[in-house]
Amino acid sequence: MALGSSPETPRLATREEMSAAKVPLAYRDSCAHLLIPLNRCRTDTYFLPWKCEDERHSYEKCQYVEFKKRVAKMNELRDSKGGERSN
Template sequence: MGLGPDAETPRPATRQEMHDAKLPLAYRDSCAHLLIPLNQCRYETYFLPWKCQDERHSYEKCQYVEFKKRVAKMDELRAAKDGARSN
């Protein structure tokens, strides 16, 4: 996995990387670049729950941030829809 253009944020996983990692289609989202190393860590440590805490925390935080973005976008769409009705 390489870094994005600003060398701080990781770039999203490519379709080929997700395919090679055998990620299910439901998990191929903007956080897949964090899920791939998490799954590798889980596999290498025999899925012991206390072994991959850093990777798991990073992935779950990414999922939470994406959820908040979707909620904000939905609220924005609802506000625009209600604003259109009031005219």
């Protein structure tokens, strides 16, 4: 665990780790630290979908939580501007 990080805050992957793991630029976000072991598991098990369920679940949950944070931030910004939704 990185210095100064709390137990509930996961250690994020560094640029060097993402580059070494050949993570595409589009996937280098705050969940990349979970994508690296998922991709390693996928290649080791020839992409059999039932072999890496734990890693996949962790990664997809992280993506969902990040999405919810972005939606909450967007709603907060929208409310501060006093605007309404267009859709």
